[in-house]
Amino acid sequence: xxxxxxxxxxxxxxxxxxxxxxxxxxxxxxxxxxxxxxxxxxxxxxxxxxxxxxxxxxxxxxxxxxxxxxxxxxxxxxxxxxxxxxxxxxxxxxxxxxxxxxxxxxxxxxxxxxxxxxxxxxxxxxxxxxxxxxxxxxxxxxxxxxxxxxxxxxxxxxxxxxxxxxxxxxxxxxxxxxxxxxxxxxxxxxxxxxxxxxxxxxxxxxxxxxxxxxxxxxxxxxxxxxxxxxxxxxxxxxxxxxxxxxxxxxxxxxxxxxxxxxxxxxxxxxxxxxxxxxxxxxxxxxxx
Numbered sequence: 259x260x261x262x263x264x265x266x267x268x269x270x271x272x273x274x275x276x277x278x279x280x281x282x283x284x285x286x287x288x289x290x291x292x293x294x295x296x297x298x299x300x301x302x303x304x305x306x307x308x309x310x311x312x313x314x315x316x317x318x319x320x321x322x323x324x325x326x327x328x329x330x331x332x333x334x335x336x337x338x339x340x341x342x343x344x345x346x347x348x349x350x351x352x353x354x355x356x357x358x359x360x361x362x363x364x365x366x367x368x369x370x371x372x373x374x375x376x377x378x379x380x381x382x383x384x385x386x387x388x389x390x391x392x393x394x395x396x397x398x399x400x401x402x403x404x405x406x407x408x409x410x411x412x413x414x415x416x417x418x419x420x421x422x423x424x425x426x427x428x429x430x431x432x433x434x435x436x437x438x439x440x441x442x443x444x445x446x447x448x449x450x451x452x453x454x455x456x457x458x459x460x461x462x463x464x465x466x467x468x469x470x471x472x473x474x475x476x477x478x479x480x481x482x483x484x485x486x487x488x489x490x491x492x493x494x495x496x497x498x499x500x501x502x503x504x505x506x507x508x509x510x511x512x513x514x515x516x517x518x519x520x521x522x523x524x525x526x527x528x529x530x531x532x533x534x535x536x537x538x539x540x541x542x543x544x545x546x
Contacts, residue, residue, distance in 0.1 A: 265410030273340025
């Protein structure tokens with residue numbers, strides 16, 4: 259089974275898509291796919307489908323959705339067997355119930371050793387973080403870029419998320435943002451400040467109160483000889499933080515601003531002044 263959730267939902271059995279069109283079975287499949295090879299309790303599935311006030315028939319209706327998914331999986335197994343000349347798992351006795359298993363207290367979607375874009379993203383991102391810790395910035399940038407390339411849009415973009423899926427989507431988006439921040443830091447350490455300006459312009463516009471991204475934008479502008487614009491970024495961030503959250507910028511970001519203010523001449527080719535280096539080192543070392 260191959261599973262994609264970092265964008266539109268995609269589940270394939272033997273290369274054949276398993277995709278219910280009705281919203282509620284689609285939610286069930288999405289939640290099972292996110293927790294592949296792990297038991298998803300009935301209670302979580304019921305909450306995802308109906309919230310805090312499920313109907314009395316909730317469990318019976320959920321069983322109907324499970325049966326519908328098994329029918330789709332069974333059809334995919336048969337189609338895969340025909341396409342492979344009856345040499346697939348269907349001939350080996352694999353049934354839909356072996357793929358979507360009833361377990362004590364819930365259900366399990368068996369991956370069967372197939373691919374999962376979430377698992378691959380987490381593997382590559384973890385390798386990228388370890389490369390950062392080892393100061394292999396070129397390796398970190400490459401690995402994190404590969405991890406981020408697995409995303410084809412917002413997580414579960416074509417699923418109407420309920421309570422449980424919304425939490426999962428937020429978690430996934432946070433891991434994406436964390437990997438993005440670390441990839442940009444790796445590029446900054448490699449002196450690619452000018453190449454980052456366009457990307458960071460878009461990001462700080464999208465995340466108007468994200469201090470880490472604004473700090474990176476300030477540093478990229480400063481290194482590119484645009485000291486005044488770097489200071490303007492700080493002022494816009496401060497206004498947004500005060501207006502939207504009632505907060506002042508963090509002490510670390512204020513130190514970066516003060517370091518830039520005290521430096522009369524920018525260092526546009528990647529060699530930061532000691533003042534900026536002292537004010538920004540801890541800031542840039544943080545993840546997310």
